[in-house]
Amino acid sequence: MHKRQHFKLANPAWDAAEEQWMDAIAAGGALAEPAWLALFEAYGDLFVRRLEFWSLPPARAEEETQELWLDIARGAVRYERKGPVRSFLRQVLWHKATHYFDRERKVERRHDSLADEATEALAEEALQLLVPSWRTDDGWPDFRRCVHDKLEAFEQQHPRLARLLVFMHVEELTLEETASLLGGDALKAKAEVFSARRKFGPLVKPCLELWPNRGEGKR
Numbered sequence: 001m002h003k004r005q006h007f008k009l010a011n012p013a014w015d016a017a018e019e020q021w022m023d024a025i026a027a028g029g030a031l032a033e034p035a036w037l038a039l040f041e042a043y044g045d046l047f048v049r050r051l052e053f054w055s056l057p058p059a060r061a062e063e064e065t066q067e068l069w070l071d072i073a074r075g076a077v078r079y080e081r082k083g084p085v086r087s088f089l090r091q092v093l094w095h096k097a098t099h100y101f102d103r104e105r106k107v108e109r110r111h112d113s114l115a116d117e118a119t120e121a122l123a124e125e126a127l128q129l130l131v132p133s134w135r136t137d138d139g140w141p142d143f144r145r146c147v148h149d150k151l152e153a154f155e156q157q158h159p160r161l162a163r164l165l166v167f168m169h170v171e172e173l174t175l176e177e178t179a180s181l182l183g184g185d186a187l188k189a190k191a192e193v194f195s196a197r198r199k200f201g202p203l204v205k206p207c208l209e210l211w212p213n214r215g216e217g218k219r
Helices: 003-010 012-029 030-051 058-078 086-128 141-156 161-168 174-182 184-212
Strands: none
Touching: 141 161, 141 174, 141 184, 161 174, 161 184, 174 184
């Protein structure tokens, strides 16, 4: 038995109603709005639950839901009766949700990447002010002291990463020299230095208030 016929026999009234909704939306006019409401009641929860799963703010969820129905409206005009309306709508719902969240994840990854880069830069910049050694008799003594204290605290939690930061940014050793001292290859050390900067950066952020002219007069 043809799949379409099987579906109609299993759900004849429901399938007929769905086809009427789609026809009304495609045609526009006075019957379009009631058809929208019927569709929303039948299928809205699928998409809304998807949005709630990803903890999307209510305002954003409402915007995305509105866009979804516009997509369905455009699809209704192009819809060809090659299968159950329900399957068509579910496909649109799933495609919309998948496309949206793929896009959101890309944006979030980019934001995370930029944040990581800023954090790494802050960690490196702060540590360079300790070169050649921690002193309080020249520029930004309070800031240097703060960075030094944070570095000591960081060393208690991550001794290897702290030593890596000191070797790279305070003693200004090369990556190869640092890897040799820590025991390991340069590739591993390179990955560890990124991790160390990202972990240390947030710790040193509170010190910024002691560095009012950051970006000016650095060594």
